[in-house]
Amino acid sequence: MAKTLSEKVWDEHVVRSTAGEPDLLYIDLHLIHEVTSPQAFDGLRLAGRPVRRPDLTLATEDHNVPTLDWDKPIADPVSKTQVDTLRKNAAEFGVRLHPLGDIEQGIVHVVGPQLGLTQPGMTIVCGDSHTSTHGAFGAIAFGIGTSEVEHVLATQTLMQAKPKTMAVTINGSLPEGVTAKDMVLTLITHTGTGGGQGYIVEYRGQAIEELSMEGRMTVCNMSIEWGAKAGLIAPDQTTFDYIEGKPEAPKGADWDAAVAHWKTLVTDEDAVFDAEIVLDASTMTPFVTWGTNPGQGVPLGGVVPTPSDFEDEQDRVAAENALTYMGLVAGTPMREVKVDTVFVGSCTNGRIEDLRLAADILKGHKVDPNTRLLVVPGSVRVRMQAEAEGLHEIFIAAGAEWRGAGCSMCLGMNPDQLTPGERSASTSNRNFEGRQGKGGRTHLVSIPVAAATAVRGTLSSPADLVSVEV
Amino acid sequence: MEKFTSHTGIGVPLKRSNVDTDQIIPAVYLKRVTRTGFEDGLFAAWRNDPDFVLNNETYAAGSVLVAGPDFGTGSSREHAVWALQNYGFKVVLSARFADIFRGNSGKAGLVAAQVDEKVIQRLWDYLDDNPGAEITVDLESKTVTTPGGEVEDSFDIDDYTRWRLLNGLDDIGITLGNKDDIAAYEAGRPAWKPVTQRV
Numbered sequence: 001m002a003k004t005l006s007e008k009v010w011d012e013h014v015v016r017s018t019a020g021e022p023d024l025l026y027i028d029l030h031l032i033h034e035v036t037s038p039q040a041f042d043g044l045r046l047a048g049r050p051v052r053r054p055d056l057t058l059a060t061e062d063h064n065v066p067t068l069d070w071d072k073p074i075a076d077p078v079s080k081t082q083v084d085t086l087r088k089n090a091a092e093f094g095v096r097l098h099p100l101g102d103i104e105q106g107i108v109h110v111v112g113p114q115l116g117l118t119q120p121g122m123t124i125v126c127g128d129s130h131t132s133t134h135g136a137f138g139a140i141a142f143g144i145g146t147s148e149v150e151h152v153l154a155t156q157t158l159m160q161a162k163p164k165t166m167a168v169t170i171n172g173s174l175p176e177g178v179t180a181k182d183m184v185l186t187l188i189t190h191t192g193t194g195g196g197q198g199y200i201v202e203y204r205g206q207a208i209e210e211l212s213m214e215g216r217m218t219v220c221n222m223s224i225e226w227g228a229k230a231g232l233i234a235p236d237q238t239t240f241d242y243i244e245g246k247p248e249a250p251k252g253a254d255w256d257a258a259v260a261h262w263k264t265l266v267t268d269e270d271a272v273f274d275a276e277i278v279l280d281a282s283t284m285t286p287f288v289t290w291g292t293n294p295g296q297g298v299p300l301g302g303v304v305p306t307p308s309d310f311e312d313e314q315d316r317v318a319a320e321n322a323l324t325y326m327g328l329v330a331g332t333p334m335r336e337v338k339v340d341t342v343f344v345g346s347c348t349n350g351r352i353e354d355l356r357l358a359a360d361i362l363k364g365h366k367v368d369p370n371t372r373l374l375v376v377p378g379s380v381r382v383r384m385q386a387e388a389e390g391l392h393e394i395f396i397a398a399g400a401e402w403r404g405a406g407c408s409m410c411l412g413m414n415p416d417q418l419t420p421g422e423r424s425a426s427t428s429n430r431n432f433e434g435r436q437g438k439g440g441r442t443h444l445v446s447i448p449v450a451a452a453t454a455v456r457g458t459l460s461s462p463a464d465l466v467s468v469e470v
Numbered sequence: 471m472e473k474f475t476s477h478t479g480i481g482v483p484l485k486r487s488n489v490d491t492d493q494i495i496p497a498v499y500l501k502r503v504t505r506t507g508f509e510d511g512l513f514a515a516w517r518n519d520p521d522f523v524l525n526n527e528t529y530a531a532g533s534v535l536v537a538g539p540d541f542g543t544g545s546s547r548e549h550a551v552w553a554l555q556n557y558g559f560k561v562v563l564s565a566r567f568a569d570i571f572r573g574n575s576g577k578a579g580l581v582a583a584q585v586d587e588k589v590i591q592r593l594w595d596y597l598d599d600n601p602g603a604e605i606t607v608d609l610e611s612k613t614v615t616t617p618g619g620e621v622e623d624s625f626d627i628d629d630y631t632r633w634r635l636l637n638g639l640d641d642i643g644i645t646l647g648n649k650d651d652i653a654a655y656e657a658g659r660p661a662w663k664p665v666t667q668r669v
Contacts, residue, residue: 317487
């Protein structure tokens, strides 16, 4: 029977399938961080259960860690306890851990791919909703809660009902200066935050094929923001080239066997999806959010919408609440919105390609005196690579703060937070009320928009910058 | 896990759509390493607003949350479920739940009951007329009812989760009963699949 990519990967991992029960699915890689794991390890201890496959488990510290003074003890005692708990648990249960200060530490979804642990056709889970990032490699990857973390630790499996399948076909090519981030923000405004609920989504079409691995990760990362169980992209030469030579990638004959298998991981021509969305990349433009969920977005060239224009009652109420919270007036051009803080980083846009693009735009410019720019690399490796390329000098010369690796201002668990009423342009993935700090107001943007906004102090694209001789 | 068959408790109207997990419990409250004590973070930002529904004495002891669509979107934090449970909620009713939140609820023993959007509206109307009224959620018959039968409708929950909640069963225990299947699967995994360490 003809199968879609996700059905192939799913079926390869079914340990047990019984009518009336969810499938028992084998998990190839379990990623762990400090926030969603302590209660799971406690559960194991209480039941006297070991970690079944420590060799398929990897832990790092990312959510809670400071991006300044990372060589000193963590100042917040509660954060410190949580990080110490992960260290204690990793030691007790034999789990490989990359702690703060380690060369492989970083955001868990940046670390997996850069180590070469993220490979096509795998099942990957983590107690973090942005696990969908790894789908960029043709893996089924999704976030789980702490009870499921415990389940995977104990059994290396999960009980999962098979989701429906959806194709998101993005035809055409992205115009110059429009990125994967604009593509996925456009999609989410099209579908709403619940449009993907119950589906594993395959992103396909010319515009997807033309994306780098970093761009594909940005798209898959935000699958969860429109409710999809997971999002994935068929592996191709771009994927293989990215993986080859990475520390944990297959070598020699193993590489050949792996690639031979990976090449089978495509949707069969006559396979049928349960649903399909088709978009045209060539009409896309820089896209930003105005509201308090990722589905409330407009083109940067647009205006703050008028709530009464929304036909749906719930959408109208949500828009009214969002404008009040965001302190925005309907009809205001997005380009006139003044921004206090720009955040470049996160598992959405914290990889080396993102930093290169940001540096390229910032080169020769200064950050607006009333705006601060935080640049937070996704991992220590990304930070080191950026420094090797001299990108940090461009950021510092522009007046940006060059930080250590971690989740940082994406979720405000560490000291990197907005103050009440402070407005940010963020390359992260969620603009929920208060997520980046109580009362903080966040606009989700792409890397080019973030960099240009930092220079002008209002939401901007690089086209708005006066060119400088460099 | 405790068995859940039926629950009757004060209905709390939460007239918002897209209640994301950062609203249910902000990240700064996630630093505990236990499963208890998260009630202090529940709807933390909204509880500063004197008009927020849980600040109304009539609803403060509520246990059945009647919420707008797309409840529990965003982060995978099970702390959102624990915060609701720690506060005293046994059931959340919504027209649509985010997948991870729904999964976490089932694992932790909170009933995430999906009903038609019209039923939510009727329950909100009913609670507006009868603040503090109790709502009964029966998992056996998959029904939600108000005392006078003003609202009486069925809800959706997947059969497996329902069965597990009715019997109070631990998922891990069930899976470990299939240990041999897992070992057999592992024996057939390709050698080139990556490992994080040699053990």
